[in-house]
Amino acid sequence: MRSEQTDLDGRPPSGAGGWSSPGDTTAAGCLHGETRAHTRARGGTSAAGRLRGETARPTARARAAHGRRRLSLAVGLAMCLGNLALLGSAAAAGAVSIPRVYTGTAASVSYGTATLTGSIDPHGSNTSYYFQYGPTKAYGAQTPLADAGSGTTTVKVAVPVSGLLPVTIYHYRLIAVNAAGAATGADWYLKTAKVPLALQITAGPNPTIFGGTLVIQGTLSGTGNGSVPVVLQDNPFPYTQGFGTVGNPELTSATGGFSFPFVGLTEARSSAWSRPPPNRSSSVPLRARKSR
Numbered sequence: 001m002r003s004e005q006t007d008l009d010g011r012p013p014s015g016a017g018g019w020s021s022p023g024d025t026t027a028a029g030c031l032h033g034e035t036r037a038h039t040r041a042r043g044g045t046s047a048a049g050r051l052r053g054e055t056a057r058p059t060a061r062a063r064a065a066h067g068r069r070r071l072s073l074a075v076g077l078a079m080c081l082g083n084l085a086l087l088g089s090a091a092a093a094g095a096v097s098i099p100r101v102y103t104g105t106a107a108s109v110s111y112g113t114a115t116l117t118g119s120i121d122p123h124g125s126n127t128s129y130y131f132q133y134g135p136t137k138a139y140g141a142q143t144p145l146a147d148a149g150s151g152t153t154t155v156k157v158a159v160p161v162s163g164l165l166p167v168t169i170y171h172y173r174l175i176a177v178n179a180a181g182a183a184t185g186a187d188w189y190l191k192t193a194k195v196p197l198a199l200q201i202t203a204g205p206n207p208t209i210f211g212g213t214l215v216i217q218g219t220l221s222g223t224g225n226g227s228v229p230v231v232l233q234d235n236p237f238p239y240t241q242g243f244g245t246v247g248n249p250e251l252t253s254a255t256g257g258f259s260f261p262f263v264g265l266t267e268a269r270s271s272a273w274s275r276p277p278p279n280r281s282s283s284v285p286l287r288a289r290k291s292r
Helices: 002-008 027-040 047-052 060-093
Strands: 100-103 114-121 127-134 146-149 155-161 169-178 181-184 188-191 198-204 212-221 229-236 244-251 257-265 269-275 280-286
Touching: 100 169, 100 181, 114 127, 114 169, 127 155, 146 155, 212 229, 229 257, 244 257
Parallel strands: none
Antiparallel strands: 100 114, 114 155, 127 146, 127 169, 169 181, 169 188, 198 212, 212 257, 229 244, 229 269, 269 280
């Protein structure tokens, strides 16, 4: 009968693997403890008892030990299941996906500014974004960090940039970042526009001494302002004749500068500079006065 008591007092036979302890709260430990609990809870017979056909009769001490073991097993199983639930909750809470990002076409492109656009799906996590841009795919500049929110639908974003050079290609792309990492949009490019031509003129001295020489000079600014033909036109007093060309055209300098001497001014006139085509003109009223 000693072997039966030894088997029922909660101490597993050597080499037989026994119940899991309450400290073994891994998934494997839970399953192992549950299997052993099912086997041990039913009691049994010793090897000698089976040979004699006898059924083990546990003592009071053995039954008490068995009860304590079952309580210990229940506590360990509860701890294990609780830990598994916490791990599952943590895994679900930590399942953050990187945002989905698309680079869009540039808008409102001028000779010095543009608006970069794109769209972002934050996938439910707090997401920030910025644009990289520059004259090559190495970029070299970026916009300030901005907030795209934490929604689950796609949001459109747009950021204006300035300080661009005219008639220049710029590459750009959209980058979004959240707790799961960064997502980079495709590379796009834009080309800035030309600076519109503008004409400014001055005349001096004004008024000019009767019969004296007047110098009319000016500057043509904008993209392609060098080596542009410029003509001088005037409209004599009383300004009913209309403008007519005076002299030969002149070419602007590399920086857009030009000048015309107007010799023998004898009456009030309105003079204008123009360049063809398309026509750009500016006028200044001139007046001759008698010398004292």
